[in-house]
Amino acid sequence: MSRVPSRLRSAGAVLAWAGLAAALGCAAAAAAAGAGYRLDLWHYRTGFAILRWSVYIGIGAGVAAVAGIVMALAARSHKHAALGLAGALVALAIVIPPWNLQTTAALVPRIHDITTDTEDPPQFVALREVRERSPNGAVYRGEKIATLQRAAYPDIRPALLELAPDNAFERALETARRMGWDVAAAEPAEGRIEATATTFWFRFKDDVVIRITPHGAGSRLDIRSMSRLGRSDLGANAKRIRAFLAELQSP
Secondary structure (H helix, E strand, O other): OOHHHHHHHHHHHHHHHHHHHHHHHHHHHHHHHHHHHHOOOOOHHHHHHHHHHHHHHHHHHHHHHHHHHHHHHHOOOHHHHHHHHHHHHHHHHHHHHHHHHHHHHHHOOOOOEEEOOOOOOOOOOOOHHHHHHOOOOOOOOOHHHHHHHHHHOOOOOOEEEOOOHHHHHHHHHHHHHHOOOEEEEEEOOOOEEEEEEEOOOOOOEEEEEEEEEEEOOEEEEEEEEEEOOOOOOOOHHHHHHHHHHHHHOOO
């Protein structure tokens, strides 16, 4: 009878340690996926492949860790159960963000250029050259993209402000800076602001252009956010525009 708990304890210890070690290794690989791209060690697609495999292996690590917890608890080895729990939590931390992104990718259209004015989108001027060198270019792709955007993001519309254009410009510029964007151009006479937003993990660059025009006694603000890389932005540009407009119009 005493051999069963002993075997359970040994098996639980092995699985708990293996799950934790594998989960930590996957966490390091996931972190390296973006860091390697930022340091120009590999293409961003290679980084995505590393991230994807870290998730696959992370799932296996989580399963091993949970099995280790069950066996360790059965053998009353609380130390190894705690190790298994740590491994399972690390695995969850690796798996959940990419899982959420994958879920989002299935729900949003494969576009990367979002604007509040699909008929006459704001144009890049200061950032046009850098955009033309990027894979996604600077040209708006027309009605096909506009139709997909309107279906997926019907709330992305111009902001009508009860502010004179000059005041609206200053407020928009201040908001862009609060958002942490790198402002490339601010032209009050043209009502144009251009900036670059940088994503957290891979440090991808997405460019933003804001256009402010008179509208009745106030002003109209249009904004366009466009990724430099990737066919799908996973909803990031629409999310950025929503956040900017909410911040702009907050009391």
